[in-house]
Amino acid sequence: TGASSNSDSSTTVESLEDNPDGGCHIYRNGYYRTDISVVEGILEVNIIQMMSIQMTESQAENSLVDFVVTCQGSLPTDVCTVVSDPTCQVSKSVVCDPITVTDECLLTIRRAFEEPGTYCINITLGDDTSQALASALISVNGGEST
Numbered sequence: 001t002g003a004s005s006n007s008d009s010s011t012t013v014e015s016l017e018d019n020p021d022g023g024c025h026i027y028r029n030g031y032y033r034t035d036i037s038v039v040e041g042i043l044e045v046n047i048i049q050m051m052s053i054q055m056t057e058s059q060a061e062n063s064l065v066d067f068v069v070t071c072q073g074s075l076p077t078d079v080c081t082v083v084s085d086p087t088c089q090v091s092k093s094v095v096c097d098p099i100t101v102t103d104e105c106l107l108t109i110r111r112a113f114e115e116p117g118t119y120c121i122n123i124t125l126g127d128d129t130s131q132a133l134a135s136a137l138i139s140v141n142g143g144e145s146t
Contacts, residue, residue: 041130043073076125088120
C-alpha cells in the first residue's frame with residue numbers, strides 16, 4: 001500500500017496494489033491441456049409422502065414421521081435432514097446418514113420430532129459429486145402429522 005498527498009495536506013489518497021506478494025508476477029504463454037469429466041449427478045429430489053408413525057401412549061415421547069423420497073439422476077450415498085422453524089431460517093436439528101440405494105431412487109427417511117408444531121424440513125441427497133434438495137412444511141400434532 002502506498003500513500004500520496006496532493007497539495008492540500010488534509011486529503012490523503014491511498015492506492016492498494018492487487019498483488020499481495022509485493023509485485024511478483026508470473027506470466028505463462030503456450031498451450032495447456034486438461035481433462036474434464038462431466039457427471040450426471042443427482043438431478044431432482046421429491047418428497048412424495050409424509051406419514052406419521054402411530055406409537056403406543058407409553059412410547060409417545062417423540063413424534064415419528066416417515067418421509068418417502070424419490071430422486072432422478074445418479075444414486076445418492078448420503079441423506080441429510082435439516083429441521084427448522086416454519087420460516088426455514090432457524091435450524092433446530094441436522095441429521096446426516098449414509099444410505100445405500102441399489103437401482104431405483106426411492107427411500108424412506110424416519111425422523112423424530114420432540115414436540116408438536118410446524119416445521120420446515122429440508123432433505124438433501126448427495127453423492128461424491130452432487131447434491132439436490134427438497135423442502136416441505138410439516139405440522140406435527142402430538143403423534144399426528146399433516
